[in-house]
């Protein structure tokens with residue numbers, strides 16, 4: 488995978504004072520930009536045998552009994568910057584339950600835990616870059632930042648493509664959520680058009696009647712896949 | 724007008740938030756029962772060739788406070804300087820939730836081409852909007868020909884990338900997100 492330094496304008500800046508925790512955790516010096524070396528171009532290669540059958544089914548993968556909430560499928564494709572599919576990418580997700588509560592000792596929100604919801608899932612993309620999860624729609628939740636900040640419903644995503652330099656963490660939001668425009672974390676992204684790329688549309692064609700709704704979320708990883716011929720060895 | 728270039732833009736990053744471990748290392752935080760074990764528990768099988776080493780460190784914020792919620796991932800070559808196969812060379816390093824100390828038990832990597840032995844690190848946490856890339860080298864190695872280190876203009880900052888020995892086979896590598904001794908982070 489050939490990697491050039493990231494195009495930074497679609498990403499949040501490190502220092503985004505509306506999101507208070509970023510203030511002490513943002514580097515102040517400029518990043519050191521250079522072409523990727525073998526270290527960033529290579530990365531761990533995951534195999535389907537590492538995953539279990541229910542890993543992508545968040546409704547059943549905790550206890551085997553169904554979790555409470557609005558049943559949804561989230562599906563999409565992982566592509567590179569040339570629009571080519573990224574097969575065997577590891578897609579990991581985590582989320583709050585339908586009431587907006589995480590299964591974590593630090594989460595003290597009033598909403599109850601669901602005894603049948605663990606809150607994580609993982610899947611490897613297919614040859615066409617596609618993936619899907621069955622889950623419940625997460626609830627919105629309040630968080631300590633401004634005096635009355637609420638996170639819009641969201642699913643956290645972690646992506647491992649073939650190159651370690653492509654590692655990406657992001658969040659998926661849901662079409663039509665009025666909390667997106669008010670969220671200090673969503674709005675660390677400067678341009679509305681870039682934030683819109685994190686908002687998954689409802690897809691009634693993919694929904695299954697009497698069973699689940701569907702949302703589509705495509706993801707683009709940096710870099711462009713090349714053939715072995717194009718992939719010249721570099722001096723470093 | 725000209726024809727459009729049909730490239731896609733990388734998906735924007737968002738912070739990993741405070742609960743990254745739910746998704747990446749659920750067993751580590753006590754959410755057992757979903758996966759039999761967490762991915763990236765150790766970078767190599769126990770019988771791998773090479774010098775066994777242990778690296779510890781703390782990630783500090785700009786106030787000098789350890790990040791106890793931080794997750795690091797490491798990626799390195801084996802002792803012969805080769806990447807892979809499979810997931811070998813990759814590990815997940817969740818910090819101790821009380822102390823913030825992260826620990827990597829691995830083998831010392833070999834040089835990769837002209838690059839001196841090094842371990843790449845990727846750092847995410849609440850308040851980090853785009854995952855940070857850095858790398859650690861080893862004090863005492865010949866670093867003079869390394870092409871990455873050679874690109875650093877402010878030589879006074881190079882020591883932020885060099886782990887110090889703190890005992891036989893034991894290395895210390897603290898990371899400072901901000902302030903005095905801010906670690907060099909890469910865009911590569």
Ligand SMILES: [Fe+3]
Nearest residue numbers: 638641643740
């Ligand atoms: Fe969240």
